[in-house]
Amino acid sequence: MNRIARRTLIAAALGAALAPAALAHHGWGSYDSNTVLTLNGTIRAATYENPHGTLQFDADGKTWLVILAPPSRMQNRGLEAAALKPGTVATVVGYPSRNDPLEMRAERITVDGKTTELR
Amino acid sequence: MEHGGGPEWAVWLQEGAVGRTMRESFLLYPLVNVLHILGFTALAGGILAVDLRLVGLGRRLPLDQVARVMLPVALVGLAVSVPTGALLFVTEAVGMWTNPVFGWKVGIIALAGANALALHAGPWRRVAEWGAPGVKPPVFARAAGAASLLFWMSALILGRLIAYF
Incomplete structure (x- = not known):
């Protein structure tokens, strides 16, 4: 590998290493995709907004x-x-x-017999 | 829009007319995102071309001429990236303010700016000489080019990672 390529590779690796891995507060990486939750409940409130909509959803008390x-x-x-x-x-x-x-990222939602995939 | 745990000014900003319009408009939010991408592509791309020449790629080409073509591209990119970035920030001001990855990204861009200023205030004044074909630039200029490569690639990576943290 020549000098330029080696320097560039080091730079990219360092850049990736700088991103803090510990703190994950709301991003797509902060959900446990090994556990699947199914919640049956009632919508208390909804937002239909960018970057993504949300529900305040009453389920399981x-x-x-x-x-x-x-x-x-x-x-x-x-x-x-x-x-x-x-x-x-x-x-x-x-x-x-x-x-x-009390937070979850929905893969799909079923309303009135109709299921919508969200991902 | 949830806004727990953020400073008052950030809540005020995101709940204003601009923030609400960005969140509620189907077209505007993706459009601003796309323009931000095009902007930083020109910004980072223009700078990377000069940085690569600084560290030794294409030494046959006179550096001041490479820069004369590519730095205006970078400046146009900056002119697009900053306002679109501001709109994206306002959309989720609380979330962005409390997102560590966003903070790192802005910090690294500030470092990149300081690095560029140091280069241009210093060795760049004699670039016609040391940027000539076949000539090895002085060590500070080469180091600034390498640092700039590191900073801008980090900024691009961190920008993408914002959504995951």
């Missing part, structure tokens, strides 16, 4: 923060904002947050 998909994706796949209005019964399947026991 708790209120969960459920992370959905970008509004453009949800709409493309047939899940409109109106389908997520408060009081709607739904099932969400997804992965729990490693940091917050």
